[in-house]
Amino acid sequence: MSQILNSLSQLYLPGALALWCALFFALASIWGYSLVLRGDASSLTFARRSYNFFALSILLASLMLGLLLLMRDFRVEYVFQYSGMDLPAHYQFAAFWAGQKGSFLIWLFWGTALGLGIKRAAGKAEPGVMGIYTLTLLGLLFILVRENPFVMLRETPADGQGLNPLLQDNWMVIHPPIMFIGYAAAAIPFAFAMASLWRREYDGWAARAFPWALGGFLVLGSAILLGGYWAYETLGWGGYWGWDPVENASLIPWIFGTVLIHGLYMERTRGRYRRANYVLAALTYMSVLYGTFLTRSGVLADFSVHSFVDLGISGWLVALMGTFAALSVYLLATRLREVPTAPNEDPFFSRGTFLVLSTITLTVSAVVILAGTSAPLLTRFMENPGQVGPEFYNRVNMPIALLIALLLAFVPYLTWKGEPPREVLRKMAWPFGFSLALTIIAAVWRVHDVFHLLFILLASLALASNAQKTLSKLRTGGMRTAGGYLAHVGVGVMLLGFISSSAYDQSSKVLLEQGVPRKVEDMTLTFTRFIPRDGREKERLEIAVEREGRDTFMVYPKLFVNDRTKQVMANPDIKSSPFEDFYVSPIDYDPGQPRLQLAKGESGSIGGMEVRFTDFDLEVDGVNAMTAAAAGRPMTLGANVVLTRNGQAINLKPLYRLNPATGAVETPPVQIPGGGALFVSGINASTGAIQLEVTGFDIRPKLSIDVTRKPLIQLVWFGLYVVLAGGILATISRIRQMRTLENLPP
């Protein structure tokens, strides 16, 4: 009993209470819906109200955590761990999703909010759908109650530990919450599908789940776009995509979600894919859970490549995955055979076949990425577990992208009934002309790799044929049905952007001395000055870039030390022009001091020479320094130093004289052959290290940077925008269709 009271006193009670209430109401709601399913229609009101109270409790808990953060109440451990006095309000609020506990809460918050909409839109499927959907939320809630964000410290610290400097960025305010809407939305088609199987009501779920699946696809896609932009623009990782496990954890559900919306399209228009769609809905949701498990359970932490910390929730995550996997497998195994489905009567050269092929290809891509991301797990039981790098993903996705582009190019002109290939090709005369012209231009520019040329040919063919179809749809007023084609235009654009920006980028690491121009290809770079910190504006480095025969401009990458962590942070600067991005990422800045500290046996570089400190000479002029020091007499130490200048080794012995009586220190400089002098400017008696200083050298501040030119990278962003715009059109049209369905008599 006292133990319980003790643990209670360590909780911020209003917040914890809200979570417990949420748990209670969630269970009540599931119970209520299960009563309805068993035929007790009168329980529906109870179930709905319980759900509303569940959502309200989560809203209150979220508001409280947000408020505690904004009030900087460091008594609460979570607030203490992820925020601090130095943070402006918007970062202070963004600390909400900086840690595990808070991100589960925001996930749950969006989940409950979406549930309110599903409750209204599910129609007569409501009891089953909401029952299963609330069950998925309950799983998250269990984790949250176990890993309570409202744990309090015994005393109130004056300041928090601050927010990870990498996360102090405007993208941090917007990217994670959107990502969690996408995660939350992945459970919706799953709930519709599983409820449909459970109730053996195989019709109608596809129409109801379709707009939700599209919405989830849109949101997750936007979140991935923002994340990519964050990595590219601020984090200085050099690219928008690194095939990092965290990135893959959001990409895999997105690909499965893409397959699902195409499957639902097949079901709605042709009555095919009815069984596959159940599997796809399950895969989409399971991949969200699996990705969460991979990145949050600490299973990758053994590899010490990414520090995902195990907070003791891996067991819960495994249980969560196991529960829903078991539920899906059970329902699929027992019901799938009963699902009526239209036989495949589509001829080969028809839209149906091409859609099936694209879904298979995309599924293969998702599976391969999944396998790559799981490499540390898959190889865990081998002698030396390992991981695969970006090379793996790029290599295996190359043929997949080629095939997808090929299929996409034909889809707009294929009909369900099928047409003679010659007829289809005749309609595609314009797109063929366009893509051939583009490929020739690329070959003239500098693409000489046959695979890359094929890639450009197919991607631009997909772009052009879908663009032609979109335009003709728009002209005939079929705006609503143009969404899919428009999205495919975007895919073509993105594919072109991928190949140009990743296979044809040119990167070089350059060391610049202040004021000394350096030529890199057709540009001249000059590091002009270091601009100190000014208010919230961090330390910047000014680099003048002169492009031969074109223009001169300045770039200002940032390199600064975070006050709290003493960690060096770098922000790149990008100069965008229509055809390429000029990307400058700082690596290291050396303020150019003529000093150097060396321990015994260590070597370093100063003034363009290599310096090695071998040891001390304690017997200068035949007097032992130790004996002299012990007797309180003036002592002299010699430092044996080997200089390497122009490949020639020079032995020097600068002296360090100390008179213990007066405390006077003398360090006469020794001349270096070839100019300049060297002297000992300090000794660290406890570590036996010395500080050497040179005079007569022109030592300038040095800046090392990574300069990259990324041709046509804008196509990646632009293409994804077009995909999302197409998705919005499709969502609107599917919402309308769902409404008409609901108006039909049951």
Added chain:
Amino acid sequence: MNGKKKRFYVLGGVLLLAFAGFSLASFKETLTPYVSYEQARDVNRMVQVAGALDKGSSSYKNENESLYFTLKDPESQELLRVRYKGLKPANFEDAISIVAIGRYDAGTQEFEANKLLVKCPSKYQGAEVKTYS
């Protein structure tokens, strides 16, 4: 099922199998296992080794634009000399752990890294790693 359809399925199956084989081969080829220094010296393939920076062992040579340093295994105290063609990454000297991805060069008896992952001391969770390639 008519003959044409059958052929189509067989072709699809063959293509899928071929791709599975290609993926597996790529997986095996690009897999960089974590190995001990001793193993790194023996196998002639891409591997990754981890360790702490042996303090004061790093130096930058201008003539081949490479960074030289020694990694120390925190458990066995074994040492491995590493050569990395590139500039010294930020926070390098303060790193608690460095992961080098590359292969051992028996000629120079150095581990030739083409990628370094620098892990900084920090209380934070989340990605603390910067990759240099």
